Amino acid sequence: MALLEVSSLSVSYGRVAALADVSLTVREGEIVTVLGANGAGKSTLLKAILGAVPVKGGGITFADIDLTRAAPHKRMAQGLVLVPEGRRILISLTVEENLLLGAHMRTDTGAVRGEMNAIYDRFSNLAERRHMPASCLSGGEQQMLAIGRAMMARPRLMMLDEPSLGLSPLFVSKLFDLIRELNAGGLSVLLVEQNTGKALKVAHAATVLELGRVTMAGEPAALAADPRLQAAYLGGGSAPAH
Numbered sequence: 001m002a003l004l005e006v007s008s009l010s011v012s013y014g015r016v017a018a019l020a021d022v023s024l025t026v027r028e029g030e031i032v033t034v035l036g037a038n039g040a041g042k043s044t045l046l047k048a049i050l051g052a053v054p055v056k057g058g059g060i061t062f063a064d065i066d067l068t069r070a071a072p073h074k075r076m077a078q079g080l081v082l083v084p085e086g087r088r089i090l091i092s093l094t095v096e097e098n099l100l101l102g103a104h105m106r107t108d109t110g111a112v113r114g115e116m117n118a119i120y121d122r123f124s125n126l127a128e129r130r131h132m133p134a135s136c137l138s139g140g141e142q143q144m145l146a147i148g149r150a151m152m153a154r155p156r157l158m159m160l161d162e163p164s165l166g167l168s169p170l171f172v173s174k175l176f177d178l179i180r181e182l183n184a185g186g187l188s189v190l191l192v193e194q195n196t197g198k199a200l201k202v203a204h205a206a207t208v209l210e211l212g213r214v215t216m217a218g219e220p221a222a223l224a225a226d227p228r229l230q231a232a233y234l235g236g237g238s239a240p241a242h
């Protein structure tokens with residue numbers, strides 16, 4: 001079943017057309033990746049789905065509800081969450097305060113505490129430093145905190161904007177393991193990545209954006225084997241095993 005349906009979406013910043021006629025589907029339980037060079041419109045797509053930028057044309061349906069004109073908080077209440085590029089952790093707040101920010105829309109305080117404990121069980125580094133400012137975390141740990149904060153909203157679909165950017169190879173591996181694990185637990189994922197090889201390995205479907213338009217879309221293994229994609233994003237290397 002389609003969880004997120006983006007159809008013929010167009011977004012402009014003044015005269016700059018950032019997205020033109022973009023369509024994409026995320027089915028329940030899927031990881032879908034959006035690939036593309038800098039400025040292709042990937043972040044704009046995620047922001048438009050979240051309602052942070054106005055759409056000029058097209059539609060966004062989530063869980064069969066038309067959210068095209070809905071306010072961001074209405075979309076979040078439906079289970080949409082964004083882990084933004086650059087993580088946007090509040091470094092002067094404690095780890096725990098950052099996590100609680102993710103639950104600010106929830107009124108079920110008992111369940112919120114349970115969720116937080118589950119996050120601490122998953123991330124012992126965060127648990128150990130729960131009362132310390134987030135500034136004491138490494139970049140990789142801050143990314144885990146950003147994902148933990150998003151989990152606090154109990155999302156149905158998590159959108160991740162270039163989560164591996166600037167992380168050490170060890171944390172990149174941990175990050176992709178985590179995405180797999182969360183997905184295995186039932187979370188649907190829309191993943192924007194520059195790490196094309198890793199993103200294609202983890203995803204069930206992929207879409208390539210170029211200058212705001214979809215130029216390729218389909219099964220990740222097929223895309224990975226496509227010479228155009230190899231030349232542009234995989235350094236001409238061989239297709240990753242799926």
Ligand SMILES: Nc1ncnc2c1ncn2[C@@H]1O[C@H](COP(=O)(O)OP(=O)(O)OP(=O)(O)O)[C@@H](O)[C@H]1O
Pocket residue numbers: 013016017018036037038039040041042043044045
């Ligand atoms: N606030 C803005 N005002 C004007 N133009 C913008 C704004 N944000 C993005 N753009 C332009 O819209 C286009 C798409 O940008 P976007 O950030 O969505 O691309 P991206 O694929 O996410 O790139 P990156 O990987 O660099 O984040 C680019 O031409 C960019 O310059």
